[in-house]
Amino acid sequence: MDASDDTAPATLQRWLTGPRFSALPMRPAGHPAPKLSFEFFPPRTEALEQQLWACIRRLAPLAPRFVSVTYGAGGTTQARTHATVARLVRETTLVPAAHLTCIGATREEVDEVARGYWAAGVRHIVALRGDPPPGQAYEPHPGGYRYASDLVAGLRKVADFEISVAAYPEVHPNASSPVADLENLKRKLDAGATRAITQYFFDTATYLRFLDLCLAAGIAAPIVPGLMPVSNFAQVVKFSDMCGASVPGWMARLFEGTENDPETRRMVGLVVAAEQVRLLQANGLDEFHFYTLNRADLTYAIAHVLGVRGAAAAADGAKTAAGSLSVPVASIG
Numbered sequence: 399m400d401a402s403d404d405t406a407p408a409t410l411q412r413w414l415t416g417p418r419f420s421a422l423p424m425r426p427a428g429h430p431a432p433k434l435s436f437e438f439f440p441p442r443t444e445a446l447e448q449q450l451w452a453c454i455r456r457l458a459p460l461a462p463r464f465v466s467v468t469y470g471a472g473g474t475t476q477a478r479t480h481a482t483v484a485r486l487v488r489e490t491t492l493v494p495a496a497h498l499t500c501i502g503a504t505r506e507e508v509d510e511v512a513r514g515y516w517a518a519g520v521r522h523i524v525a526l527r528g529d530p531p532p533g534q535a536y537e538p539h540p541g542g543y544r545y546a547s548d549l550v551a552g553l554r555k556v557a558d559f560e561i562s563v564a565a566y567p568e569v570h571p572n573a574s575s576p577v578a579d580l581e582n583l584k585r586k587l588d589a590g591a592t593r594a595i596t597q598y599f600f601d602t603a604t605y606l607r608f609l610d611l612c613l614a615a616g617i618a619a620p621i622v623p624g625l626m627p628v629s630n631f632a633q634v635v636k637f638s639d640m641c642g643a644s645v646p647g648w649m650a651r652l653f654e655g656t657e658n659d660p661e662t663r664r665m666v667g668l669v670v671a672a673e674q675v676r677l678l679q680a681n682g683l684d685e686f687h688f689y690t691l692n693r694a695d696l697t698y699a700i701a702h703v704l705g706v707r708g709a710a711a712a713a714d715g716a717k718t719a720a721g722s723l724s725v726p727v728a729s730i731g
């Protein structure tokens with residue numbers, strides 16, 4: 399120690415007088431790895447198609463329970479969603495889930511799309527109301543399903559799909575009240591959905607409180623946390639504003655100064671997401687859904703932190719994870 403450094407005793411005292419935080423617990427050895435699912439969006443160009451399939455090739459060995467493919471706002475990607483899901487069925491043994499919305503179509507048209515999925519071998523639908531184009535208020539199609547709960551009931555009549563629906567820990571922006579939104583979630587599950595996937599959130603305490611509310615409302619189905627690994631903070635801020643997810647001030651402070659430094663930004667994003675999943679895991683959660691944005695790196699690393707190992711999953715795949723990865727990943731894409 400520098401003899402002239404007379405601030406040392408005061409510094410140490412300051413360090414020792416603050417609050418103490420114990421570390422987050424580590425997953426005990428032998429504890430089963432959590433179940434994962436991944437969301438992709440249908441690519442618009444050849445280059446994005448390559449990016450998507452590189453992402454699928456990287457994530458497939460993690461043996462997700464299912465991988466879902468979004469349906470563009472206003473139903474604009476119907477053909478591309480179908481093509482992506484059909485290719486997943488044809489070329490992989492991953493279990494695909496097709497997103498389907500009520501927007502801009504009659505009930506018969508939506509039912510027809512669902513029948514097409516069933517015929518193509520798709521057994522899982524993520525049933526959603528969908529959003530109108532930015533700046534417009536939602537207007538149901540005169541002959542269409544009005545809300546996601548109506549779509550779930552309609553799908554039940556089409557075929558014996560597994561159905562997932564959306565949940566909103568921070569309350570859906572159009573809901574008349576938090577209670578009404580929770581009643582809506584229950585309605586969707588009562589209509590035949592078996593799981594909800596949440597809008598992404600960054601304040602884990604809000605999600606955990608939401609689980610308490612769900613339980614108190616008589617909901618027993620899993621409310622799987624939807625997680626958004628952040629690699630482009632500015633984009634997430636913009637998107638969150640539209641979909642009603644809040645971005646805490648501490649996140650802005652963490653990402654501050656990384657605007658022109660994508661590598662550091664990605665590393666900060668990994669820390670944020672890794673801390674979040676570890677906190678969720680410490681609170682007993684063992685199912686996670688990732689909004690991958692068709693990029694594998696952060697999701698893969700976070701899965702690793704959660705205890706999911708690609709190689710082990712692949713070795714196990716044939717006997718334990720029916721429908722996940724039993725084909726060589728190298729054959730995909």
Ligand SMILES: Cc1cc2nc3c(=O)[nH]c(=O)nc-3n(C[C@H](O)[C@H](O)[C@H](O)COP(=O)(O)OP(=O)(O)OC[C@H]3O[C@@H](n4cnc5c(N)ncnc54)[C@H](O)[C@@H]3O)c2cc1C
Nearest residue numbers: 468469471497526527528545546564570572573579595597
């Ligand atoms: C996991 C997930 C995946 C998504 N994937 C897509 C996608 O692929 N494509 C896409 O376009 N969008 C997608 N979205 C966004 C979603 O479409 C929007 O959030 C949409 O605004 C609401 O959809 P919902 O299915 O939750 O609607 P609903 O459950 O129908 O609820 C919509 C609103 O209406 C209210 N409401 C419901 N029923 C009633 C009633 N009877 N009376 C009054 N109010 C009622 C609800 O409280 C809520 O405010 C996704 C969202 C999530 C969380």
